[in-house]
Amino acid sequence: MTTLTAGNRPRTQQGRKKADLWSATPWTKIVLAVTIVISAFPIYWMLVIASRTNKEATDIPPPFLPGGNLGQNIQRVLSNEDAHYLAGLTNSLIIATTVTISVVLISTFAGFAFARLRFKGGKVLLLLVLVTMMVPLQQMGIVPLYRLMVNLEWIGTLKAVILPYLLNGFGVFLMTQYTEQAVPNELVEAARVDGASTLRIWWNVILPAVRPGMAVLGINTFMLTWNDFMWPLIALTPDNPTVQVAINSLNAKYGTDYVLIFSGTAMSILPLILVFVLFGRQIIGGLMEGAVKA
């Protein structure tokens, strides 16, 4: 009611007051500008150092503009014998892609069942998923998982870091929420009356409707997997690393060779920044939508 009146009379005093409430003050602009500078600075700094020499990197005052040595430094990273950087980059891509596709599929299946199919024990199983989201499985299960991988002789192989990541309770939860909101029950029932099988309903009714949710989950999973550090550090060997483990090797062995390490880190965040620039709108939209629903 109130909104209606205010909307109908935008020129009244009330209307103007509403505009004032949501207008940006100088203070707002300062907060936002400072935040963006602080957000961007470490990434900019990464590029500055990655394109300099080690001598310049330790100058006082520090250099503020990129130099001309980026290509040369990247060469050094790629040819470094301790880091196996290129293998790490490739492995991370393989791992993150495989995990993302699997998690999105598994979660979409389960989300469909939990949201739109009635079955005995369904509620209890969903509750189980929610409870396990709270358990830090990585820390809790690290010793038995390691011993399991040793027994299977999977230590040092990509299987060891792909399989445990397929377990993603958050994905199931997200897709359940998303399916509930995106697919009306009547639609599923209508398809059922028309004689469609469960799989066909999934393919023709569910899948087209939940695609945005799948995209958000996919991007999220890709970033988390790409970033993970603790388990790959233990389950992989330095000669067949992920990109994070490769950077760690550089960091551990060449502690003060800043240009080398920084070139490695700069290359490792490039794929993520690219994804972000391309899909920024969707990522932020999905994040905000998920936040309100959760």
Next chain:
Amino acid sequence: MSVNVDAGRSTQAPLPPRRGHARRPQGRGFLSWLDLKAAPYLLVSPYFLLFLIFGIFPLGFTLWYSLFKFDLTGTEEWTGLGNYTALLSDSAFWNAVVNTLGMFFIATVPQILLALLLANALNKRIKGQLFVRMGVLLPLVTSVVAVAVVFTQLYGRDWGFINWMLDWFGVDPIDWKAQRIPSWIAISTMIDWRWTGYNAIIFLAAMQTIPKDLYEAASIDGASRRRQFWQITVPMLRPTMIFVVLNSTIGGLTLFAEPTTFYGGNVHGGTNSQFQTVSMFIVEQGFREFDYGYASGAAWLLFLMILIGSLINFLLVRRIGGKK
């Protein structure tokens, strides 16, 4: 799929079990049973199969291992609760607990306040909205190890950017890694840099669902913007606050990558373990000392810490803006 549809049409599906016939007059047989009764279970089965292998199995075995004493030669000996009593009187474990809680506190409190402030600013009418939001979220899409490497260099004692800036204000160079509190601050800023923008976006989403009438009414009553923020916005954000705080609790208490990278990839956490977290302690015990039992016991104690921490924070947040 097509097989299923065909089976529905044809009157003579191969091997139709009688139960199916009895229940459904149209009689779709086994395939129909599969489609209607079994399909939901089949759809959730991949998740629960993985959960069994990579969730239940490790959790159970961690508990089991924690009751044994392992040594380097590979022998295992039953000790009952021996690992737990040893852990509770181990000053190295308590050191890790204190470090974890200390960094959690230093990182989380400013992070949530800053995120609220930032969300409030983002909620105003601004030009280039998408650009600003992307700028705020940028830290999230960088990789943790990369960021930790950059911050470690920025916090360098001799040529670090931060000491250089502090020098303007006449502050002597700080050896960030060597002392406990400076190292905690350095690591906390890495965490906050990464997560403040993310939490701000989450808060922003929740702020946008608060009815604008509330603010209009309040401003007609003469409430200042600051007052509106604390009396309307913050209490209305309570459910989101619970989500954010629980998330930060789990993330903060399992902290690993930042402090490990800060000490050159070593899980010892500084010369005197002044920034070793419980997660690092678990890895050190399990994979440097190869005492699987001790590491497993520490993992369960960490889980207990997370449960207690989550509960305390949940109760604290519920009190924001009075009980309702």
